[in-house]
Amino acid sequence: MYSGFLIAFCYIYVTYGLTTQEYDFIVVGVGSGGSIMAARLSEPPNNWTVLALDRGAAPHPQQQQDDDLSGLHDPNYFSIAQNYLLNRLVRNPRYYGIGGTAMINGMTAVAPSRNLLDQLWPDGWKWNDLFPYMLKMQNHYCYYLPSALTGITEEDCKLWHGQSGPVDIAPPLYNQMPELLHEMMKECDQNVGFMNDYDNPNKQYGCYFQQQFRSPLNRSDPDSPTVRESTWHAYLDGISRTNLQILDSATVLKLIFDENETTECIGVLYEYKGNIYKALVKKEVILSAGVFDTPKLLQLSGVGPKEWLEPLGVPVVADNSYVGQNLIDQMALYMAFETTEDIPSLPWGADTSGWLLNSGLNKNNNWTDIQIYSYSKYPVLTLDFPITGYDPVLAYSQPPISFITFLVFNTQPDARGQIKIQSLSPYDRPQIDHGWHELTEYDISNLQYGVNFIRNMSTNTNWGKKYIKKELYPGNRYDGSDDLHRRLNMCSAYHQAGTCSIGKCTDNQARVIGIQNVRVCDVSLFPTQLNVNPTYTLYSMCEKVADLVKSQYA
Incomplete structure (x- = not known):
């Protein structure tokens, strides 16, 4: 009524x-x-x-504080059935509340590809148009931590980063990372190249330790605890x-x-x-x-x-x-591997490293189209774990299994969807269609490229031979079918855009x-x-x- x-x-x-x-x-x-x-x-x-x-x-x-990807603030936005996912629904977590989804996101602070903006975005919105505002909004850690630690020279710091902006960008917690992660990045540096600063547009390819939108409690201490930095906190809180x-x-x-x-x-x-x-x-x-x-x-x-x-x-x-x-939503797929040594539980952001790669599948792209995260210990097989729960093997095996997880993103998918109202009520959810019905060969091959990259690293590199015992997931769970793995477990990266x-x-x-x-x-x-x-x-x-x-x- x-x-x-x-x-x-x-x-x-x-x-x-x-x-x-x-x-x-x-x-x-x-x-x-x-x-x-x-x-x-x-x-x-x-x-x-x-x-x-x-x-x-x-x-x-x-x-x-870091909130969960579900709970009282989540309006429970799900897509309609997606054919490619065997009619599964795609979960789209939101945060209804002051601060918005910045209260639950991964806080990853990474600049877009200059080449992508210059080639695909309209006039007035290319790299040189947005770059002054990239500087304006940020207060980067390279201004208060030594370059010997950050790997960012004083010259590059001043050239590519802002100091007086409202939004804090905090460093990776280098000193708290286990040797396994450091050696993984060293191995990567030999193969594809390591990026000390992935916001520098002259080198936006390779592997990295993740910097985040977080506010350090003690800027002079590289191991300082940090708190989530949302734009609500940075721009409005206390004003x-x-x-x-x-x-x-x-x-x-x-x-x-x-x-x-x-x-x-x-x-x-x-x-x-x-x-x-x-x-x-x-x-x-x-x-x-x-x-x-x-x-x-x-x-x-x-x-x-x-x-x-x-x-x-x-x-x-x-x-x-x-x-x-x-x-347009980025597609995500998990993998997990058993390790030869236990990886300790680490503070948020201390265990996150990743890769920006180019699959080579689109010859017109001179920017990366695959992003991979690694997490030291995260017992899930999909970002939709509030629905599916923790994986029993990863979470509850006795004795516990030591493992590392990887998350592969197709960041530039072909698939396109739509949002449309279903009724006249402003309180009803809109109909969400991701357009994941018949994926193009590019979208399928892009995800497979990321999966193959991780498998090769885990088996054919010195790092893999030292630290990886075997692939746990997908492993043999689907009789070795990567197609079935995608269809049953591919999820949103929660990076929807473009409507x-x-x-x-x-x-x-x-x-x-x-x-x-x-x-x-x-x-x-x-x-x-x-x-x-x-x-x-x-x-x-x-x-x-x-x-x-x-x-x-x-």
Whole structure:
């Protein structure tokens, strides 16, 4: 009854009884992108009035601690059945709450390939366009730790890294890593090359120890404990501005358009503590609701493919065929190997090393298209372990098995999916289709290349002969069938992007095409998938979008 009233209210809304407020900007979503936008648009000297609305809960006292990939904050977004996965559903963890998915992600701080941006991204968004914002957002450890430890020269530190930005980037915990991991990287250095600094665009191929978006408690101590660094903490936490209002537990129901200028957005309707509010905007609404909820809100508001909206009875404001299209998600696959010696449990980030590789399958790509992580001791066979549970062999064997796990990513898949609303209710989940129905030969071969790379390293290198006993997983679990391993266990890397891509869904300034006064800044804006984790690039993009807004209205 209550939700039915809200739905009706959204489409035959009456202004009587509404509390109306007016702001310069309204930011929808206070996650990774929205935190940056709310902070930058409300800062001096402009001091614009900003209302930031988030559907999720307020930050909790331990908000900088590492949260799980499931729990009370997860809205349980699953895909429809995917044919290639034998009709399995793909799990897509989110974090509904202030801080967004940065409260649960892997915190990997890695720059995208310069070659990829320069060749695939539109003008205005190539490497040289984003690089100043990469510097602006970060405070890098190479400025306060000696180069003898970091391997980054003083010259390269100043050239490729920022010092005064709000977001801390913490070093790998070199001194806490076991010899097994150090020797693995030494072996890699001989074969494919080791990267002390994978953010240096002159060398973005090889293996590395992972740096993270974490804040050290003692910067001068390379072994210092660290806490999670989200953009909420970096940009907004502790800031008090009379011109900035942040509301949690506030669900935006739809965008409001002018009765006469029907494509001009004039604000939003939102529900807060059981009441409906109307917030008007003088300048723009910024959508930072994420890869699923940004296209969902646009479609609920009548902006999207006409053929999707009309059957649901949504009045079409703008027939933008790209809203909800172009969902691109990196594919992930686990492997596990028994080791000759026990690997101790290590702090988060102390055991993570990896590779950026080029499969050579796409001759037009001069950037990496495979990413591999290694973890010292992680008893799971898929990132969806909150659903599947720990693997009995890895987790519960007696006596315990010593093992190391690897996670292979296809970072540049061919597969494309879509996001579309299923009803008129803003509280319903959208339909998510990853497009993993019939994978291309490239997508299959890319994952197999990564699997073969790990197998070769574990059997044919000096490191493998010293430390690896045998392959545990997939091993012989599927009668040696790598095809069955993929179909039964391939999962999302949780790096979804592209559902309101710049240059198609939006113009080159990130403004939604077909309507006025609405701009996007979250991973839905990505025009392509990246060759690495998306967070570093997202932070830089939103810094640039904030500058675009400022230059338009200053």
